[in-house]
Amino acid sequence: MLLHLGTRxxxxxxxxxxxxxxRCERSAFIGDPVSQLLPDPRDGRLYAALNLGHFxxxxxxxxxxxxxxxxxxAPAYAKQEASSEEAPSVDLLWCLEPxxxxxxSLWCGTIPGGLFRSDDGGRSWGLNEALWNQPSRERWFGGGxxxxxxHSVLVAPDGDRVxxxxxxxxxxxxxxGGGSWRVRTEGMFAEYMPPGLREDPAIQDPHRxxxxxxxxxxxxxxxxxxxFRSDDGGxxxxxxxxxxxSFGFAVAAHPGDPQVAWSVPLVKDECRVPVDRxxxxxxxxxxxxxxxxVGRGLxxxxxxxxxxxxxxxxxxxxxxxxxxxxxxALWISEDLGDSWDLVTAELxxxxxxxxxxx
Amino acid sequence: MPSVHFxxxxxxxxxxESTEVEGHTVSDAxxxxxxxxxxxxxxxxxxxxxxxxxxxxxVDGRAVRDRKGLGDAVxxxxxxxxxxxxxxx
Numbered sequence: 105m106l107l108h109l110g111t112r113x114x115x116x117x118x119x120x121x122x123x124x125x126x127r128c129e130r131s132a133f134i135g136d137p138v139s140q141l142l143p144d145p146r147d148g149r150l151y152a153a154l155n156l157g158h159f160x161x162x163x164x165x166x167x168x169x170x171x172x173x174x175x176x177x178a179p180a181y182a183k184q185e186a187s188s189e190e191a192p193s194v195d196l197l198w199c200l201e202p203x204x205x206x207x208x209s210l211w212c213g214t215i216p217g218g219l220f221r222s223d224d225g226g227r228s229w230g231l232n233e234a235l236w237n238q239p240s241r242e243r244w245f246g247g248g249x250x251x252x253x254x255h256s257v258l259v260a261p262d263g264d265r266v267x268x269x270x271x272x273x274x275x276x277x278x279x280x281g282g283g284s285w286r287v288r289t290e291g292m293f294a295e296y297m298p299p300g301l302r303e304d305p306a307i308q309d310p311h312r313x314x315x316x317x318x319x320x321x322x323x324x325x326x327x328x329x330x331x332f333r334s335d336d337g338g339x340x341x342x343x344x345x346x347x348x349x350s351f352g353f354a355v356a357a358h359p360g361d362p363q364v365a366w367s368v369p370l371v372k373d374e375c376r377v378p379v380d381r382x383x384x385x386x387x388x389x390x391x392x393x394x395x396x397x398v399g400r401g402l403x404x405x406x407x408x409x410x411x412x413x414x415x416x417x418x419x420x421x422x423x424x425x426x427x428x429x430x431x432x433a434l435w436i437s438e439d440l441g442d443s444w445d446l447v448t449a450e451l452x453x454x455x456x457x458x459x460x461x462x
Numbered sequence: 463m464p465s466v467h468f469x470x471x472x473x474x475x476x477x478x479e480s481t482e483v484e485g486h487t488v489s490d491a492x493x494x495x496x497x498x499x500x501x502x503x504x505x506x507x508x509x510x511x512x513x514x515x516x517x518x519x520x521v522d523g524r525a526v527r528d529r530k531g532l533g534d535a536v537x538x539x540x541x542x543x544x545x546x547x548x549x550x551x
Contacts, residue, residue: 156475157516158471158516158517159472159504159505159514159517160514162504175476178504181509181510183509183510183511191510193508193510194509
């Protein structure tokens with residue numbers, strides 16, 4: 105089992121040698137922020153999105169499972185004739201996903217809100233105009249960043265059904281591979297918005313979307329206002345109370361059991377530390393009706409750990425969980441979250457963890 | 463001819479060397495550099511061709527004023543330095 109990590113200071117791959125025994129097998133881009141990774145299960149390629157700060161976003165690909173990388177053109181907006189301060193430029197490559205069964209077909213969600221597609225393994229990219237040109241986009245706004253961003257793109261195996269989460273711009277569904285889109289947030293609300301806007305689809309702030317591979321009608325959404333569940337593939341949403349807090353960023357769905365999901369609660373919403381500074385994972389096993397705080401082995405106090413929205417992943421075959429924090433710790437659970445083994449506490453802040461699925 | 467120099471930190475990511483190029487503006491000079499080294503463009507300029515927020519260019523010791531169009535004039539023998547701005551952290 106191989107786990108890929110994108111951190112504030114580079115890329116690491118860790119291989120499992122036994123319970124709690126994961127060893128660094130490869131590293132790259134040491135010193136550079138790695139905002140997203142895609143170990144592509146279709147062809148074994150490994151894509152790495154960098155955010156070089158001074159020098160902008162970059163995209164690299166490895167054909168040899170991370171031993172070496174070559175540069176690809178990063179998604180970029182077309183240059184406008186009269187370039188202004190407002191004309192868009194990609195600030196962050198926030199999510200990378202296979203776009204369907206064809207190797208080389210990719211979605212890349214970005215800040216400031218553009219969804220880009222490649223059909224040649226990232227050698228060229230095109231902006232999805234159907235989503236970019238939605239009239240409601242003018243009401244989207246940034247959540248934690250100056251501009252809105254697409255952080256979640258769920259793609260059905262045939263590539264036709266796509267569900268995209270935008271902070272802050274709602275949940276968007278396409279049935280034709282991105283050819284057309286509709287926003288679906290019925291049931292979601294944002295109490296922190298002015299009256300009249302709290303149910304506006306275009307301002308909803310889904311922090312992260314995750315669906316059950318075994319039943320893609322079941323989608324979990326960690327939202328800025330709380331936690332929501334969809335039973336109909338994202339058409340409608342139900343608010344759930346998740347103790348000790350419904351606020352957080354990460355969510356993971358069990359790959360085979362639509363009743364099981366995990367989140368990592370934080371104090372809502374400016375504070376953003378574990379409740380009572382005790383790090384726990386919230387788990388449901390009955391579709392969200394009841395939640396239990398699990399996490400034997402996690403720090404019992406004095407924790408300031410935050411798990412970013414891409415910092416929690418579940419292995420599709422083994423239901424092993426990986427969780428990594430802004431405080432540089434990597435935790436693994438092999439019993440559905442009941443207990444956690446600390447692999448290392450010496451990482452840089454972790455942006456993303458992804459199990460190798462090839 | 464103006465000469466263009468780059469922060470050595472760019473060499474962590476791609477090949478880049480000091481060079482002499484024709485040009486009457488910063489934009490002219492950089493366009494010629496990018497013609498020979500197209501990958502370098504996105505490290506210095508954003509999608510719209512503006513100078514990246516945390517990159518700064520000095521011409522004979524003065525920071526350029528036109529960060530959007532890079533129209534600052536460069537004289538014969540000007541020294542152009544493309545540097546990281548400390549604002550980038």
